[in-house]
Amino acid sequence: MNQVPSIKLNNGTLMPQLGFGVWQVPDAEAERVVGAALQAGYRSIDTAAVYGNEQGTGRGLAGAGVPREELFVTTKLWNGPSRTWDRDAVLRAFDDSLTKLGLDHIDLYLIHWPRPMREGFVAIWKAFEEIAASGRARAVGVSNFRPADLERLGAESSLVPAVNQIELHPLFPQAELRALHRRLGVATEAWSPLGQGRELLTLPAVAEVAARHGRSAAQVVLRWHLQLGNIVIPKSVTPERIRENLDVFGFELDAADLAALDALGTGPAARRIGPDPAVFDY
Ligand code: NAD
Numbered sequence: 001m002n003q004v005p006s007i008k009l010n011n012g013t014l015m016p017q018l019g020f021g022v023w024q025v026p027d028a029e030a031e032r033v034v035g036a037a038l039q040a041g042y043r044s045i046d047t048a049a050v051y052g053n054e055q056g057t058g059r060g061l062a063g064a065g066v067p068r069e070e071l072f073v074t075t076k077l078w079n080g081p082s083r084t085w086d087r088d089a090v091l092r093a094f095d096d097s098l099t100k101l102g103l104d105h106i107d108l109y110l111i112h113w114p115r116p117m118r119e120g121f122v123a124i125w126k127a128f129e130e131i132a133a134s135g136r137a138r139a140v141g142v143s144n145f146r147p148a149d150l151e152r153l154g155a156e157s158s159l160v161p162a163v164n165q166i167e168l169h170p171l172f173p174q175a176e177l178r179a180l181h182r183r184l185g186v187a188t189e190a191w192s193p194l195g196q197g198r199e200l201l202t203l204p205a206v207a208e209v210a211a212r213h214g215r216s217a218a219q220v221v222l223r224w225h226l227q228l229g230n231i232v233i234p235k236s237v238t239p240e241r242i243r244e245n246l247d248v249f250g251f252e253l254d255a256a257d258l259a260a261l262d263a264l265g266t267g268p269a270a271r272r273i274g275p276d277p278a279v280f281d282y
Contacts, residue, residue, distance in 0.1 A: 009162040019044025021233035027056040034060025048076035054100035090127035109137040165189040173265035189231040
């Protein structure tokens, strides 16, 4: 039932290539939604301290009856501007996430945003090195890091992030970052892989590929990601869509399909949907 391939991260940890994101799922709903995802066959769940749903997510994980070693849980440090992120603050935030999730270790812990105007992520990364060495996170990585941020981290630490989780979809394909990730050995994880279910899923080029395969627009977009080698974490609170987004392993896009979707990245609808990491600081 669970045919999701794994990606081997740079420290040997295996991560499911397709997981389930819970941004904007209220804490009170997270238990049901995470339970539905696990029931459908997802094993990887992506949350974050700032989503405010780590407790509900933890209840969903605990209630599903799936052995812990089959689960892959990601959460993220909210390195917000309200305080200085020294070592102790990072370790406290990590402990708080563990407690809320009801877990004794996390599979992947990410720095949520680089906030390059604060010069703080190198100090945070040193604390992440400690967390990784303790085994309480099986892998550590970053999110929304730009090429310059990754290069700066590389100059100050020998621990290469296992993952960079970035906005990535056919309308914002991030070719430069993906090439850099390949060179550095960083796995590319796509957030908003469906373009938040908006314009992307209504475009004629997507509909044409979907019609050729007798699949939905969301399914062919997810296939595009998987065939590029991206890790994806689509989100839905609708049981039918939760299942649909996992049912993407029984068909394959050909070169013409991939080219049609690639062309969207330079077409008139191409754009970033979320905040720009160069200026994001709230
Ligand atoms: P997404 O691209 O996964 O789109 C989700 C939306 O698409 C849903 O709310 C729904 O409206 C629609 N949808 C889902 N399945 C569909 C289907 N089968 N058919 C039609 N419409 C469908 O967007 P997202 O939630 O922004 O991103 C996914 C996950 O990425 C988040 O839940 C979160 O875990 C993560 N994320 C991380 C960051 C970050 O800064 N690291 C930022 C945003 C999101």
